[in-house]
Amino acid sequence: MNDQEKKYHERFMREAIKMAELALASDETPVGCVFVKDGEIIGRGMNDTNRSLNGTRHAEFIALAQILAEHPITVLKKTDLYVTVEPCVMCASALRQYGIRAVYFGCWNERFGGTGGVLTVHEDPGVDKPYPVVGGIFREEAIMMLRKFYVQENEKGEHNHLSLAPEPRQKKTRELKTDILPLDLDTLKT
Amino acid sequence: MNTPQPGQHLVSSDPVKPQELTVVPQRGHLVALKTKDELRAALETIDVYVIEVPATYAGAILNIVKNAIPDLKTVNLQHLRRVVQLEFLPEHLQKKFSSSTQAWGRLSTTGDAIGEQNEGGKRPIELRYLLIAPTSLISSAELRECLMQNHPFLNSEISPHVHTIPVPALAPTSAEQAAKWTQEYWSISYKNTNPYGPHPSLLARAAADIESHAGTWLALARTAGEETKAQDLGEEIGCVIIEKTGNEKKILAVAGDARWCSMDGTPVPHKQGPGNVMAHAVMRAIGMVGRKRLRVADTNPGPESDSGGLNVASVNVYCDTPLTPIESDFFTDNIAPGGYLCVDLDIYVTHEPCVMCSMAILHSRFKRCVFGSRMPLTGGLTAEMPKSQEDGQENSVDAVSGLGYGIFWRPSELNWKFLAWEWESESEEGGALSVDLSIQA
Numbered sequence: 024m025n026d027q028e029k030k031y032h033e034r035f036m037r038e039a040i041k042m043a044e045l046a047l048a049s050d051e052t053p054v055g056c057v058f059v060k061d062g063e064i065i066g067r068g069m070n071d072t073n074r075s076l077n078g079t080r081h082a083e084f085i086a087l088a089q090i091l092a093e094h095p096i097t098v099l100k101k102t103d104l105y106v107t108v109e110p111c112v113m114c115a116s117a118l119r120q121y122g123i124r125a126v127y128f129g130c131w132n133e134r135f136g137g138t139g140g141v142l143t144v145h146e147d148p149g150v151d152k153p154y155p156v157v158g159g160i161f162r163e164e165a166i167m168m169l170r171k172f173y174v175q176e177n178e179k180g181e182h183n184h185l186s187l188a189p190e191p192r193q194k195k196t197r198e199l200k201t202d203i204l205p206l207d208l209d210t211l212k213t
Numbered sequence: 214m215n216t217p218q219p220g221q222h223l224v225s226s227d228p229v230k231p232q233e234l235t236v237v238p239q240r241g242h243l244v245a246l247k248t249k250d251e252l253r254a255a256l257e258t259i260d261v262y263v264i265e266v267p268a269t270y271a272g273a274i275l276n277i278v279k280n281a282i283p284d285l286k287t288v289n290l291q292h293l294r295r296v297v298q299l300e301f302l303p304e305h306l307q308k309k310f311s312s313s314t315q316a317w318g319r320l321s322t323t324g325d326a327i328g329e330q331n332e333g334g335k336r337p338i339e340l341r342y343l344l345i346a347p348t349s350l351i352s353s354a355e356l357r358e359c360l361m362q363n364h365p366f367l368n369s370e371i372s373p374h375v376h377t378i379p380v381p382a383l384a385p386t387s388a389e390q391a392a393k394w395t396q397e398y399w400s401i402s403y404k405n406t407n408p409y410g411p412h413p414s415l416l417a418r419a420a421a422d423i424e425s426h427a428g429t430w431l432a433l434a435r436t437a438g439e440e441t442k443a444q445d446l447g448e449e450i451g452c453v454i455i456e457k458t459g460n461e462k463k464i465l466a467v468a469g470d471a472r473w474c475s476m477d478g479t480p481v482p483h484k485q486g487p488g489n490v491m492a493h494a495v496m497r498a499i500g501m502v503g504r505k506r507l508r509v510a511d512t513n514p515g516p517e518s519d520s521g522g523l524n525v526a527s528v529n530v531y532c533d534t535p536l537t538p539i540e541s542d543f544f545t546d547n548i549a550p551g552g553y554l555c556v557d558l559d560i561y562v563t564h565e566p567c568v569m570c571s572m573a574i575l576h577s578r579f580k581r582c583v584f585g586s587r588m589p590l591t592g593g594l595t596a597e598m599p600k601s602q603e604d605g606q607e608n609s610v611d612a613v614s615g616l617g618y619g620i621f622w623r624p625s626e627l628n629w630k631f632l633a634w635e636w637e638s639e640s641e642e643g644g645a646l647s648v649d650l651s652i653q654a
Binding site: 075076077078079080084087088091092096097111112113114115116117120121122134135137141142144147148149150151 | 476486487488489490491496499500502503506507510529530531553554555567568569570572573576577578590591593599616618620626627628651653
């Protein structure tokens with residue numbers, strides 16, 4: 024990836040991070056995304072599982088619903104996704120079925136990742152066309168937001184939220200760690 | 214007052230009495246899915262060394278081996294009996310070993326221990342077959358050398374005969390499997406547990422709990438699929454979500470596939486491509502449960518537009534409100550407030566859910582899942598692997614096996630697990646609905 028390409032991708036990942044910040048402010052797991060076609064953002068999404076009481080309302084689905092309300096499904100074949108956390112297995116499969124062109128993400132998702140974190144749904148044998156993925160764009164920022172969320176939830180004493188991990192492992196107050204260790208939250212498995 | 218009217222599918226009361234539904238229950242039974250690890254356990258073998266020794270030496274030799282091969286304690290051999298008599302070995306091993314048995318009788322003149330054993334040669338020496346260690350831990354030359362330095366081989370004319378045989382690498386997951394392996398490989402011990410899947414007794418209890426009505430719910434799911442298909446809104450795939458507490462059963466959601474439903478609720482003009490993937494039956498049914506929970510919740514969660522500038526039209530993309538009469542019948546407020554996602558609920562689907570829907574079921578934390586027909590090209594629940602991927606076509610999948618995901622039970626990776634069965638139909642007409650195998654259910 025040359026500098027110019029890097030700048031291009033980082034520009035959209037910054038937009039995805041803004042959506043994740045919005046999620047954090049609404050007590051949702053901070054995952055945000057934008058879908059980009061021809062250099063234009065055609066859809067934005069943030070995680071919405073807690074508000075909707077629906078565990079499938081991930082950022083990608085929110086944005087997809089918005090896009091498909093205005094565009095034909097075929098638009099996705101010329102569209103790239105920028106998402107702060109690696110798509111989960113469900114979203115990875117949905118994106119492949121819809122025919123997404125490419126996926127760019129921030130940090131890996133060791134719990135449910137579908138594009139390398141746990142499974143490789145984007146490229147496994149299957150009836151739908153595989154798609155390429157690039158991970159690690161603003162990875163530290165994505166991880167920091169997830170950490171802020173866990174600390175924030177812990178301070179509120181709420182444990183019933185859908186996060187990447189089902190339940191906090193311990194109830195004692197956590198402190199916000201600011202050091203990003205290479206192998207801490209995500210591990211490069213691809 | 215609960216007499217079904219023509220064209221009405223139900224019943225207004227809860228718990229639902231299946232005989233009040235107008236559907237005819239499908240006849241059949243539940244078959245538990247194999248987990249990914251179970252299938253791996255069933256296939257994986259390792260090579261191990263086996264030697265023949267007089268019974269009195271068995272314990273001593275195993276101790277010597279334990280000390281000589283420190284890595285032995287890192288290998289789990291608990292499912293394999295270490296000391297076995299000839300008659301308890303598989304037939305082919307009995308033949309192999311008895312044809313190469315060694316002249317232990319001659320030992321009686323040189324070794325003390327054998328003297329005790331053999332009592333002057335009146336009684337034949339009892340022999341045992343010892344499973345020594347995996348071949349990966351020690352070379353057979355090294356092993357032989359080690360054995361030669363100890364009784365009964367020390368200063369003896371008899372040199373150890375080291376056989377190499379394959380044995381199952383992992384523990385059996387059922388008594389039947391243990392018995393089968395004992396006939397095929399080596400004497401296996403079974404501890405009535407299943408380290409690679411749900412415990413057998415838990416699975417049996419759960420199946421007994423739901424089997425009597427599974428055919429009814431699958432018939433209802435089928436009707437849901439038939440109705441959306443009849444309206445040209447989707448494929449003939451349907452789904453039902455049940456809350457079962459004790460003997461009480463509530464139908465919380467019924468949904469047919471609606472991938473061909475356009476934003477205004479009419480069928481799309483051209484059925485090309487995948488259609489609206491988010492409108493698969495499972496996704497719609499899960500969405501309906503979420504909507505019900507919001508309706509009965511004490512607090513107003515705020516409008517949908519809070520979520521990232523979402524406009525109202527996009528709500529239709531999810532298709533999680535009723536489209537057909539049977540879906541409307543069950544879209545009532547028959548849900549208790551305070552519940553969370555689909556915790557403790559069961560889901561019944563006419564077809565094996567695609568990878569997206571399988572993971573949606575896992576994310577929603579369902580308790581149990583039953584599906585009608587396997588979808589070997591697209592299904593996410595079954596764990597059977599494609600038979601061959603070496604045919605040069607990287608993206609081809611074998612029509613008779615599966616994708617190998619086994620999403621229902623991968624606890625070390627996916628952090629949630631549920632029980633899953635396929636339905637084995639016992640009636641001709643209760644067979645599969647007419648969907649193409651390449652379809653994502």
